[in-house]
Amino acid sequence: MLLELLLCFIATVGFGVIFSVPKRALLLAGLIGVLTWFNYHTLPIFGVNTVMATAISSFFAALVAHLLARKMRLPATTFALPGVIPLLPGGQAYSTMRSFVEGAYIQGLATGVETLLQAGAIAGGLVFVIALFSFGKGIGHRYEPSR
Amino acid sequence: MAKANQVMDICLLAGEIMLTYGAETYRVEDTLERMAKSANFSNVHCFATATGIFLSFEAEGKDDQMQMVRIDDRLQDLNKVAEVNQISREFVTGYISADEAQSQLQKVSVAPIHYPLWFIHLSAAVAGSIFSYLFGGSLADLLPVFFTALIASMTMVQIEKYLKVRFFAEFTASFLGGFSAIILYTLGLGLNVDQMIIGTVMPLVPGVTLTNALRDLMSGDLIAGTSRGAEALLTSLAIASGIALALTLTL
Known part of the structure; x- marks a missing residue:
């Protein structure tokens, strides 16, 4: 587990470099990646299913990212993006495609749905934090606010 | 004033x-x-x-x-x-x-890019190889994936330099990366071909576009959000079809 966390830190920092995250944010983004990986692998032990675990880890990654972004006056994406990278459903996406290539369409559809659910869970976590932090700055009202 | x-x-x-x-x-x-x-x-x-x-x-x-x-x-x-x-x-x-x-x-x-290009390639290779391990591969996969991810990342940048066609760079990069991963696997380097391929294409994932698409849609910029979403989707499809081609050629 410790080895995995250390490797995850290096990998997240690597992704930070790919996205050209500013130097002062790089190591912090790596720590967020470690937090994400820890959550994602600890939650299923307590009986949380994978999609829910993804959503919760992405929520915490984005929460920490937004707080750090406030503090360091940087766009929140610089922290949140490397932070959620370890959650990407690369394995599921790959097996979806592999099933389709091999002609196992039903299997492919099943794993495809799994991939979409996990991607949706990441998005859900991110969006929830955006909603929390835009409190009081309502964007799309259905009715005009009363004046 | x-x-x-x-x-x-x-x-x-x-x-x-x-x-x-x-x-x-x-x-x-x-x-x-x-x-x-x-x-x-x-x-x-x-x-x-x-x-x-x-x-x-x-x-x-x-x-x-x-x-x-x-x-x-x-x-x-x-x-x-x-x-x-x-x-x-x-x-x-x-x-x-x-x-x-x-x-x-x-x-x-x-100004030039924040990090020199070789450093970006290097970190793409490192990140890719580590993710092949994190996604269930073995430590023996680390070294071969390091090279395949390096190939993928470098192909991507080189082709983008010369061709104006979008998505083709991702396609070729993932094809060459996946192909070399399969070759290394058949040569006996690395134990899990699936994880090797996943690690190879991980650095190509359009992360910035995806998160921006999401953020735009949430803040009500519907045109920007949907177009970015389409771009991210097509990029992912290009990566997937590159790998699919490599798999069909070698299966």
Whole structure:
């Protein structure tokens, strides 16, 4: 587990470099990646299913990212993006495609749905934090606010 | 008091840098409107999509001014976004003058990438190989994936340099990366071919585009959000079909 966390830190920092995250944010983004990986692998032990675990880890990654972004006056994406990278459903996406290539369409559809659910869970976590932090700055009202 | 033309130039330059290097649409619009308002122009409107920015405002006692820029390239360099963010903040609070803001922005706009290219390739290779391990591979996969991810990352950058066709770079990169992963596997290097391929293409994932698409849709920039979403989807499909081709050739 410790080895995995250390490797995850290096990998997240690597992704930070790919996205050209500013130097002062790089190591912090790596720590967020470690937090994400820890959550994602600890939650299923307590009986949380994978999609829910993804959503919760992405929520915490984005929460920490937004707080750090406030503090360091940087766009929140610089922290949140490397932070959620370890959650990407690369394995599921790959097996979806592999099933389709091999002609196992039903299997492919099943794993495809799994991939979409996990991607949706990441998005859900991110969006929830955006909603929390835009409190009081309502964007799309259905009715005009009363004046 | 800064002249209207100069402020227009500064605003559009800031917007162009931000949008090119991967800022969210709401950030571009918000920044430009704040900058124009801080220079005492009224009736400020900004409309940005993934491929262009319109900005209009009214100088006192003059007609409305309106200009647009077209954004051709969409690259990823979050450091430049952060820097422009900083400059615009200083400009809005009056900490730096219009001239200073302009020269600083021009410096950012011509500056090379934040990290040297070899370092980006190297970290793509390291990140890819580590992810092949994290996604259930073995430690023996680390070294072969290091090289395949390096191949994928370098192909991607080289092809993007010469070809204007989008998505083809991702396709070729993932094909070559996947193909070399399969070859290394058949040569006996590495134990899990699936994890090796996943690790190889991980650095190609369009992360910036995906998160920006999400952010744009959530903040109500529907055109920018859907077009970015389509771009991310097509990029992912290009990567997937590159791998699919490599698999069908070798199965």
